[in-house]
Amino acid sequence: MTTAIQDRAQGAIVGAFIGDALGLGPHWYYNLRELRTDYGDWISDYTDPKPGRYHDGLKAGQLSQSGYILTMMIRSLNDCGGYDENDFCKRLDEELFPQLDGTPISGPGGYTSQSIREIWRQRTIKGIGWQDTGSNADTTEAIERTLAIAIRYATRPSELAEAITSNTVLTQTDDTVVSITVAFGAVLSMLVQGHPFDTSLSMKLMKLVKNGALPFHAVTSDNLQPPKPGDPDPPRSGRFASPDALLTPSYMAAAAVDPDIKIEPAWKVSLVYGMPCAIYHQLPAAYYLAARFCDDFESAVLHAVNGGGQNQVRAILAGSLVGAQVGLSQIPERFILGLENYSELLELAKLLASKIPPPQ
Template sequence: MAARSFMMRASKTTVQDRAAGAIMGAMVGDALSLGCHWYYDLDQLKREYGEWINDYTTAKPGHYHYGCKAGDVSQSGQLFQYLLETLNEKGEYSDEDYCQRVDGLLATLDGTREGGRYTQKDMRDVWRNRVVMKKPWEKSASLFGDTTDSFVRAVALAARYHSDFPTLIKKIVSNTRLQYQDQQIQIHSIAYGLTVACLILGVDYKRVTGHLMNYKGIISSTIGSELGRDSDQDVPEPDSLIWTAYAAQAVVNPDLQIKSARNAPQMYGLACAYYMVLPGAYYLAARFPDNFETAVLTAVNSGGQNLARASLTGGMVGAITGLSSFPERFIKGLTDGDKWVEVAKKIAQDGAKK
């Protein structure tokens, strides 16, 4: 029955609709969480925003992102949009074009957390290296950054290069290493991007791991080459590629049932590190694969680093259900929503030509 349901869903969407859905899903998830971002006390979150947040919100005075309006994106969302602009205008990903756009943002920052819709440590490191120390981009990445900006941007690259895994891997590595030196972040960004690519292609979420294992050789060799590992013994193990399978198993295991899905991310941690955010997103995508609204709003209402979690969840479930499944209010309430829909459709169209 589950497989039949998937086939019925897939037949009603197109690859382009799913690619555009992935892009807009990531952006909508970011914006939906902006006003209610970083509430680690879930009771406080409920007191200030009600039992269930179901639309864009405005940050309270004194809280993060105060001054932004409902429907705006975070700094991570801005970086995502710069990448979309590069793909839209160039038709391909270009480090040079993307970096020029980010340099414009860096020029407006002051190196503090509070600057620029809140600047996390990795971007403060990049700012210091680029603006203060005048380093070239290839030497400006953060040494200890462990956030999820590059995972989110992998959604856009997956929408463009979903039919070409080696090229997708190369583009994700190239973009990720501009912000993060940690190769684990690069590897997990690749795995997440490949997951989104599979979903865009119409692979059932529960079967993503198996599908990727069919390409294990070329994936491993490409990753090894991009990370400068020439020996077979130096190629990373594919553990990051099997995360979706464990998430899917956790959802259906009767001994692991969680009554309220909004509490599930607490098992993994509510903080900002990718190893806390990513598994929560994988779980929510596995639990609500055919309902974009429920999946992304559950991520929003789960608190903590809900912005990254909702963006990653939105990227995956948007890739499953397609842009055509989105509630109209999510586009109308998003700042410049109609513009970004057209950009997403253009990138999806370019990706379909490959």
């Protein structure tokens, strides 16, 4: 595996950790005036959560529960040599769930998301098997942990899709959410390989669909052209109903470079695509920032955080996508050194990157 791919893979992991920690203090301010009153006109670094807020008691540079679970996933991938669902579920049962009590303000990071609370109840209260724990949550919890799977299998799209799908349904079973989650992993894997985040990215992903490497239905001809009279019905062997989740990234890339489309300042992307937690609000905003600031990690994550709302996830996703483009070597050192236990996190990222298999 080349040094460049390893650098990009480490950048993707560390970028996600940085985004998580940047969002810890100013998390979930839907009133932007209140956000500016508490943190000033521009958040430029890690901050302490304010008293009474979601992560009250934590300190600047620490990770939320999303970062905690991502760390668990990386440890599992590293220790097992790949995705081992039994091992990951055992870690949740033995390491995370004993620290939870089923309420929102509990556990590592000071806040537990809805889908994680639900599987805690399913496992610890009802004793339900892991094959039946998923719920219809429409949020991004699965992406926040499976981005590590995407990096581990960056050169193996079929294995990536299978592992991410299997892990996602542990918490979220809606097929649209699962398809968008797998699509994000596929996008991230392409960036780790070195493909640019541009208007051609989606067509590269569609080639993987046509080759059977990604489990999406291809409902059009090449380059999204309509079928010709007499053409056979496209094969429908994929799990997901359409490839639309793979097409979104290039539309966002087109918007980012179109001189007639202006989102200024860029943090207002949160107002354009929506500030809430749902996956269909988060992904377009993160993709836009990742395409617009493809070579500027600091601008991407800070505009993500300063947009308010579910800014922590926006920063995790944008941080991972841009980290994959610039590599660990181009992430500003102050963001790395400001992370609590940064040396340990760097080692986890380095080991994960070293296990990416060569392209087939």
